[in-house]
Amino acid sequence: MSDEDEIILSELNDEDLVAQMFDDLYDGMKEEIEESVNILLSRDWAPYRILTEALVGGMTIVGHDFRDGILFVPEVLLAANAMKGGMFILKPLLAETGAPQVGKMVIGTVKGDIHDIGKNLVGMMMEGAGFEVIDLGINNAVESYLEALEAESADILGMSALLTTTMPYMKVVIDTLIEKGIRDDYIVLVGGAPLNEEFGKAIGADAYCRDAAVAVETAKTFVARKHNQSGATA
Amino acid sequence: MIPAADPKAGRILLLACGALAREILAVNQANGLDHLDLQCLPAIYHNHPEKIVPAVRDAVAKYRGSYAKIFVVYADCGTGGQLETACRDLGVEMLAGPHCYSFFEGNAAFAANDEITAFYLTDFLVRQFDSFVWEPLGFAKYPAKFDVLRDMYFGHYTKLVYQAQTDDPSLTQLAETYAGRLQLPFERRFTGYGDLETELTGLT
Numbered sequence: 225m226s227d228e229d230e231i232i233l234s235e236l237n238d239e240d241l242v243a244q245m246f247d248d249l250y251d252g253m254k255e256e257i258e259e260s261v262n263i264l265l266s267r268d269w270a271p272y273r274i275l276t277e278a279l280v281g282g283m284t285i286v287g288h289d290f291r292d293g294i295l296f297v298p299e300v301l302l303a304a305n306a307m308k309g310g311m312f313i314l315k316p317l318l319a320e321t322g323a324p325q326v327g328k329m330v331i332g333t334v335k336g337d338i339h340d341i342g343k344n345l346v347g348m349m350m351e352g353a354g355f356e357v358i359d360l361g362i363n364n365a366v367e368s369y370l371e372a373l374e375a376e377s378a379d380i381l382g383m384s385a386l387l388t389t390t391m392p393y394m395k396v397v398i399d400t401l402i403e404k405g406i407r408d409d410y411i412v413l414v415g416g417a418p419l420n421e422e423f424g425k426a427i428g429a430d431a432y433c434r435d436a437a438v439a440v441e442t443a444k445t446f447v448a449r450k451h452n453q454s455g456a457t458a
Numbered sequence: 459m460i461p462a463a464d465p466k467a468g469r470i471l472l473l474a475c476g477a478l479a480r481e482i483l484a485v486n487q488a489n490g491l492d493h494l495d496l497q498c499l500p501a502i503y504h505n506h507p508e509k510i511v512p513a514v515r516d517a518v519a520k521y522r523g524s525y526a527k528i529f530v531v532y533a534d535c536g537t538g539g540q541l542e543t544a545c546r547d548l549g550v551e552m553l554a555g556p557h558c559y560s561f562f563e564g565n566a567a568f569a570a571n572d573e574i575t576a577f578y579l580t581d582f583l584v585r586q587f588d589s590f591v592w593e594p595l596g597f598a599k600y601p602a603k604f605d606v607l608r609d610m611y612f613g614h615y616t617k618l619v620y621q622a623q624t625d626d627p628s629l630t631q632l633a634e635t636y637a638g639r640l641q642l643p644f645e646r647r648f649t650g651y652g653d654l655e656t657e658l659t660g661l662t
Contacts, residue, residue: 252603298596301610302603338574338614362614363574388534389556418507418538 233260238267242278249282250289252302254309261310271314272323272354279310280352287349287437297341304345311351324354327447330372331382332360334393339386342415342436346382349436350443355380366397373410379450380443383429385416395427402428411446413439466524470494470661473517473550474531475510476501477582478558478654481623482531485655494661497521501582505594507536511544518548529661531654533557553657561653562621575616577642581623584633591636608641618642621649 233256236244241260248256257279264274286303289295295303331347333340340362347357358376360368373381381401385391394414401407407428414429424432430446433439474482476498486494499517503509510532518528530545530552545552555561559578560568583590592598596607618640620633630646637644 252600254606296596297594298600298607301596301607302600305603305606305610336572336574340614341610344610387556388536388538391538418536420538420540423538 234263238264238269242281245278246282246285249279249303249306250286250295250299252299252306254306257306258309258313261313265313265317270323271317271321275311275314275318275323275352279307279314280349283307283349283352284437287435291435291437300345301341304348307348307352311348315351325356326354326444327379328356328358328376329380329382329443330358330360330369330376330378331384332364332369332372333362333384333386334390334397335363335365336393337385337387337390338362339416340384342386342417343382343384345436346384346415346433346439349440350382353440353444355443366393366400369397370400370404373406378410379447380411380413382413382415382439384414385419388418391416391419391423392427394429398428411443411450413442413446415439466495466526468493468526470527470529471521471525472496472529472531472658473514473521474498475504475535475558477504477580477586478531480582481651481654482658484624485651485658489655489659491658491661494658495525501586502590504535505590510535510537511540514541515544515548518550522548522550527661529657531658533561553654555653558654559621561657562623562649562651563647564649564652573619575614576619576645577612577615577617577640579618579620579633579636581626581629584620584629584636587632587636592639597639612640612642615640615642617645620644620646622646623649623651 231244233241233244241263245257245260261274264278283303286295286300290300329350331343333343347359351357358372358378360372369381383394383397385394398412412429413431413433414424415433419432421432431442433442470493472482472494474496479496479498482496497517499513503513514530522528528550530550532541533553533555534541535557541552553561555565558580562580595611597604600607618637620630622630634644
């Protein structure tokens with residue numbers, strides 16, 4: 225490619241720059257995304273606007289193309305890595321600038337399981353949607369979930385598993401919440417490759433989420449319902 | 459007129475994962491299991507567990523009229539219990555255990571090991587490493603992004619365990635090379651055919 229063909233991000237107007245960010249996210253170009261985020265910040269874009277219009281907007285396209293079989297796992301991971309670069313810049317600024325806070329989620333992979341790709345994608349997209357996410361990482365025992373839920377006053381518990389042998393542990397966590405009389409204090413969302421809706425219902429989760437986009441929409445719906453219920457009973 | 463005898467009468471069909479074909483034939487040959495026929499589903503379903511249950515249902519429907527019995531040579535294999543449910547519905551038996559790594563090692567021994575940070579390769583996966591691991595994970599297509607992808611996929615793994623079904627130094631050498639490519643310490647563990655052999659030899 226000649227020099228004339230190279231795109232100078234800083235020379236693009238806002239609309240073209242956001243369109244270019246969609247392309248760069250799609251292609252997993254982390255450094256370009258970081259540069260574009262900084263350009264938009266320098267043009268006085270609010271961090272929350274950059275997050276929603278540029279990063280989440282771009283990742284939504286990636287999510288749709290993954291769902292439709294156009295993109296595959298490696299491409300989604302590279303796109304997520306690029307978004308992570310942008311998020312790293314924006315995250316400290318979001319709180320400072322009073323970005324809306326939709327709710328708080330504690331998320332983690334269950335005990336005996338070290339797989340976190342899906343969980344990480346969900347966490348990132350939830351943050352993109354305005355949720356505060358407390359990520360407990362992998363291999364979490366029930367105590368770890370309970371401590372975090374209480375300490376963080378979370379609205380949502382998200383559990384992930386990739387293995388058929390580890391997914392039943394989600395029921396252990398939910399049963400413990402029931403035993404302690406706190407099950408209804410939280411929205412419980414579950415996900416992972418071997419799970420399905422039937423399993424989610426059988427273990428007493430509020431919903432099974434097949435992908436990160438569904439997790440975000442489900443979380444928004446349940447949080448809105450919870451707020452409406454609290455309003456009605458206040 | 460006397461009807462012709464059904465050539466499949468008394469025979470058992472093994473409806474198997476293609477990734478087990480070589481091992482099943484070896485077990486059958488070593489044990490003289492001449493009453494077992496083999497029909498395989500595509501091995502690549504190893505990477506797409508969601509395709510296993512519908513394919514097993516279709517294959518059982520196709521072959522059940524021709525055999526005295528069908529045995530499904532899959533463990534759960536990432537179907538989240540759905541294969542077990544399907545086999546119960548269909549009235550056919552299947553292998554016990556969560557996956558091939560477990561039944562090759564022996565389900566009881568594998569569970570006792572509780573080795574959650576090990577990435578496993580079998581003889582089959584060593585032979586087919588590029589098409590079942592390297593390429594699907596994007597390492598071939600995105601060599602410049604190797605470190606990013608490697609950390610995302612394998613960041614929590616602490617070793618690669620080659621579960622050897624056979625004593626083949628060339629496979630061991632390959633497996634060790636692949637461990638190096640994935641930047642994981644290498645361990646070879648001879649398993650033989652484990653519970654696969656026990657189950658197949660018990661089929662009557």
